[in-house]
Amino acid sequence: MAPHPPRSAQPRRIGLTGGIASGKSTVAERLTELGAVVIDADELARRVVEPGTDGLAQVIARFGPQVVGEGGGLDRARLGQIVFADDTARRDLEAIIHPRVRALAATLRCCHPGRVVVEMIPLLVETGQSGAFDEVIVVDLPEDLQRERLVRRSGLTPAAAEARIRAQASRDQRLTAATTVFDNSGDRAALIAQVDQWWRELHA
């Protein structure tokens, strides 16, 4: 009987990141179509403060009942106003949410043997996690185009869009952390073609 092939010790950890409105969700959607399991840190960040969680209890303890909406869930708009205006408040919120998201992601990523797991983490670079990944995919585009797409998608004013972009890592900081770059300065088809090419190389 042939011996078992050697098991690779650990699956590769693959992170997907990019600035706001860079095209991460578009990439994630395509990866899912191709058969990857995408763990979405934003979705996890919502789950860890759902009604009944200790995460929500901690947020209320820090910010007060004013951040609870009708129905007992978090009033995200209200909380957003508070943390966008106050760096200390933002860091306090992150200190509640980020460890819980990481713990949940660790639980989820080990449950898909044989599948390619990609962790989509908007603040991967900002939270200093690049070193934890074997591969860091960055969706990249010039900032003027990023602002334009953000305005179109969100209805924010250009100044508000600019503030959101400024609150994140710079394009250069992200590119320094990247092991793979998807250039999203072209149309959607050009982005998808890069994802497909990456997927083919991964399976070659």
Ligand code: ADP
């Ligand atoms: P993110 O998840 O990084 O915030 P999205 O994938 O949601 O970014 O893309 C941001 C916005 O830009 C969306 O409205 C999306 O439909 C649009 N978009 C993404 N890629 C392109 C592209 N290559 N050309 C035009 N619009 C795009």
